[in-house]
Amino acid sequence: MRRLFLACCALLVVAALLMSGCGGGSGSVNSAGSAGSTSVENATQVTVENIAKNPQAYDSVIVTTEGYYAVGYCSACFLLKDGVYAVRVEVSDTAPLPPESKLRTRMQVTGKIYVAQGSPNIVADNIFYK
Numbered sequence: 001m002r003r004l005f006l007a008c009c010a011l012l013v014v015a016a017l018l019m020s021g022c023g024g025g026s027g028s029v030n031s032a033g034s035a036g037s038t039s040v041e042n043a044t045q046v047t048v049e050n051i052a053k054n055p056q057a058y059d060s061v062i063v064t065t066e067g068y069y070a071v072g073y074c075s076a077c078f079l080l081k082d083g084v085y086a087v088r089v090e091v092s093d094t095a096p097l098p099p100e101s102k103l104r105t106r107m108q109v110t111g112k113i114y115v116a117q118g119s120p121n122i123v124a125d126n127i128f129y130k
Helices: 002-019 025-032 048-053
Strands: 062-074 077-082 085-090 106-116 119-129
Touching: 048 062, 048 077, 048 085, 048 119, 062 085, 085 106
Parallel strands: 085 119
Antiparallel strands: 062 077, 062 106, 077 085, 106 119
């Protein structure tokens, strides 16, 4: 029963993120900032849960957050998950898509958040594996 619940939760998260447009953030990257423009020192430390629960509070904010590489579902984005909460991460020249061998690896992501259709997205400038 628990597996079914977790599977349903995962499907809802992926469906919500896909509705925000996988790869559609390429136009949003320009409004969110260019790759390489953020630094870890200037970033606000925040949890994936806080971003997911209140995305508007972090719109256009440079953040650093941690989670697990849950799934790469397009060529330019992946899902960063911590517990039941997740956020979509768009990759950049300075933070490329993690290889499949890094699935379920804990990582730290720094980048600028933008909100599309109520869903938070991070345009990653830095990805560090833990």
